[in-house]
Amino acid sequence: MRSEELDSRAQSLYEHLAELRKRLINCVLILLVATCVCYYFSEQIFNFVRAPIAPYLPGGGLIYTGPMDKFVAHLKLSVVCAILVSCPFWLYQVWKFVAPGLYQKEKSYTFGFILSGTILFFLGTMFSYYIALPMAFEFLMSFGGTTDKPMISIEAYMGFFTQMCLMFGVAFELPLIIVILGMIGLVSQKFLRQNRRYAVMILAIVSAIITPPDLLSMSLMLVPMVLLYEISVIIVGIFEKKRTASINERE
Template identity: 40%
Template sequence: MSNEPRDELEGTEAPFVSHLIELRDRLIRALIAVGIAFGVLALWPGPSGLYDLLAAPLVSNLPQGATMIATNVISPFLVPLKITLMAAFLVALPVVLYQVWAFVAPGLYSHEKKLVLPLVVSSTALFFAGVAFCYFFVFGQVFKFIQQFAPKSITAAPDIEAYLGFVLTMFIAFGAAFEVPVVVVVLARMGVVSVEKLREWRGYFIVIAFVIAAVITPPDVVSQLALAIPMVLLYELGILAAGLFIKHTQAPPDNGA
């Protein structure tokens, strides 16, 4: 009898067509989840209610009597619809990511599964945290700061499509910035860079964080600091997490002779 160690994935190979069928099924389930979330949100609070919620940080800082405007004929219908679809995708994101996980999991070793599942969960949570931080803290501070410098002779009447584009850009920027710990952990776990090197590059990352914040955010100190400082703190968190992940997701020793 051979003493060679048995491969965990032996016998799990599936034909190419079977993979395509499973991928199709996973995509359909993800789309159904988004569709259900869209239907629920369309009923309550509704597209108009969602837009009012999204616009609240700006509207609350506009001068008394000022309102937002629509310069395009179909904007009052199309923009709330886009926001509802965006919100539906965010609500259904855990289901979507689970379908991705379920599709790739059979091709992973057990020690790799210990790495991927926590990363999927943590990356989702961090993205939501970034969006929430942007909405509840950054928007209010930024809009208040901008209005303080607005000339009295200017009547503020932001366009709803322009506002949607601004909001999406900021959400993506802060959501992606909050993924710094995940990126650090993945790079360290794949052996691209060591934890010691990450500590040595701390100063360089601080400079990079402030440069990124200056490029992505509006030209005001508040939003730039609100993006750069969390990135630096999350980089430190990523270094700590990388050491733990490397320790607990190593492949088991090969005891075969």
């Protein structure tokens, strides 16, 4: 009997790994297609990406020192843009992997999961582009007086820009991640409330790690993440009440 139980667990683990492999391959294919499309518009995208720092550059443009630098920058930007525009499609793959662990009624939330995840990811990148980056550049570029003039390379700027946008996009998915954990029973509203102080401490550490090493960037990341955490606590409580009501109806 024990041998049969172990075989069953091993088979279940194999099925989960096979499903994970399938979803990862689908995500890679989606990103490849989206990257090709974005690369076709890379010049227009690059002009848009350059806009937040352009006022602080002497000629309005970035510099590069190697013949491949600009090409590589456009390629990297195409990948980042592909992650953004293909968000609904790879979120669907994530949902398909998570859905088997949910109740039948909760599996019907596919559209809501994809829509909310896409909106949150876009809100995160927009917050970074329109609020966090301008404030960071205003502080960093004016620090230490106006005698020194910035000469920012494409490579340095792209690294800074993509890190900020992607990290804010992922950070804004926090409510979605916590709600899913609540739906599969790994966390509860009571648990989230009791461990709020530890959550804030963890969020502060994460903010310090994933943002550039300055207090302003960290604060711009931490404040919305704490607010999103509090929103998550409320939403998890709503789903718990719905689940309890559904169980009572069945009984």
